Amino acid sequence: MFYFLRIGIRLANDYVTFRFRLARHGLHAFVASLKSTAEITLVLGANVLLGLFALSAFPPMYAAQLPWWQALPLLGAHALLMTVPAALLRKRVLPHSVVHWAHRLPVPPRVQLRADAAVAGLLAGPLALLYAVSTVVLLMEGPPWLAPARGIAGTVLSLTLTYAFSIAVLALRSRRASTPPYRQRGAPQAQAYAVRALRPRLPQLWLRLFWLPFWRAENVVGWQQSALLGAALVSAWAWMQVPAGVARGALAFLTAILMVLLTDRGDKAVREQAALLAPVLAPLPLRPAPLFALARAFAALPALLVVAAVAVLGAPLGLWAGTAGRVWLALACAAPLVLVATPLRDQRVRVALVFIDILLLTAVGSELWP
Numbered sequence: 001m002f003y004f005l006r007i008g009i010r011l012a013n014d015y016v017t018f019r020f021r022l023a024r025h026g027l028h029a030f031v032a033s034l035k036s037t038a039e040i041t042l043v044l045g046a047n048v049l050l051g052l053f054a055l056s057a058f059p060p061m062y063a064a065q066l067p068w069w070q071a072l073p074l075l076g077a078h079a080l081l082m083t084v085p086a087a088l089l090r091k092r093v094l095p096h097s098v099v100h101w102a103h104r105l106p107v108p109p110r111v112q113l114r115a116d117a118a119v120a121g122l123l124a125g126p127l128a129l130l131y132a133v134s135t136v137v138l139l140m141e142g143p144p145w146l147a148p149a150r151g152i153a154g155t156v157l158s159l160t161l162t163y164a165f166s167i168a169v170l171a172l173r174s175r176r177a178s179t180p181p182y183r184q185r186g187a188p189q190a191q192a193y194a195v196r197a198l199r200p201r202l203p204q205l206w207l208r209l210f211w212l213p214f215w216r217a218e219n220v221v222g223w224q225q226s227a228l229l230g231a232a233l234v235s236a237w238a239w240m241q242v243p244a245g246v247a248r249g250a251l252a253f254l255t256a257i258l259m260v261l262l263t264d265r266g267d268k269a270v271r272e273q274a275a276l277l278a279p280v281l282a283p284l285p286l287r288p289a290p291l292f293a294l295a296r297a298f299a300a301l302p303a304l305l306v307v308a309a310v311a312v313l314g315a316p317l318g319l320w321a322g323t324a325g326r327v328w329l330a331l332a333c334a335a336p337l338v339l340v341a342t343p344l345r346d347q348r349v350r351v352a353l354v355f356i357d358i359l360l361l362t363a364v365g366s367e368l369w370p
Contacts, residue, residue: 019115023093057134064154079161086166120166210295221269232258240313256361263336266299300336307332324367
């Protein structure tokens with residue numbers, strides 16, 4: 001009996017270790033995929049990021065100074081907001097294929113909960129470190145509204161709720177019985193689409209092999225690009241509306257960043273999809289080069305849509321009558337096209353190109369207003 005008990009304990013520990021290592025591997029892959037974007041962000045907004053990190057514990061510490069019937073809902077809302085990264089990364093730390101496979105294992109609920117808690121701790125660890133540093137900074141500053149004991153208690157409560165919500169997010173995913181993952185059946189579907197369309201139009205192939213996969217199953221590229229496009233359009237509208245001052249320059253800078261990142265992330269997603277489709281399309285009587293070129297051209301369209309919106313919003317203000325306006329429009333149209341046409345042989349060259357595009361668009365955009 002003790003032998004079987006030892007075997008059960010060992011299997012339980014092995015499952016928790018497997019889940020933890022799987023989550024760590026997924027996070028490493030996620031960080032590697034954002035390497036170029038992180039370099040751009042650090043170069044362009046290091047001071048802003050440091051300020052945000054230093055104030056990360058400000059919301060729970062400030063909310064804790066209020067009466068408890070007001071503080072508790074605010075702390076709960078803040079904790080729920082801080083759970084969003086865990087909800088977005090749940091597919092990275094627990095892939096669809098592992099959910100389907102692990103559902104058939106005889107894993108007790110308490111062991112499953114231990115594994116979810118370990119992975120949630122891995123996700124909440126950086127937030128706890130940020131809170132600790134930010135709490136020390138705020139305590140050293142000593143603002144007049146701050147009661148230290150209540151502020152620390154509010155921060156700890158918010159972090160604990162975030163940890164609990166993260167466990168709940170992972171538990172809901174790990175306990176879900178699912179069909180075989182889309183990726184396992186994606187290649188045959190792509191080949192079937194191509195076989196049925198041996199004489200296709202390129203837009204039809206682009207729709208089936210690039211556009212639809214970006215919205216299906218657990219692919220988040222479609223939502224990611226939609227969020228970036230919406231943010232860029234809102235930033236462009238605000239840029240054209242705010243009065244002169246620091247806010248206008250900051251919005252011009254933000255619009256340039258969002259436009260370039262919108263093209264950069266979309267182009268990378270298209271190239272990754274093309275790499276997946278290349279071996280599937282190779283044995284078929286199709287020329288994939290025109291299809292891949294069309295897909296990369298479509299990756300530049302969202303940024304060009306933002307340029308069109310800026311042109312329409314700025315026309316009544318007379319911004320395009322001068323030389324600076326024409327130069328900005330030319331640069332804004334050329335930047336996404338240059339990005340999608342540049343080979344990805346060296347990531348640092350790509351980062352430098354993105355940085356130069358943002359810098360030029362910001363510099364010329366600051367000269368639009370008299």
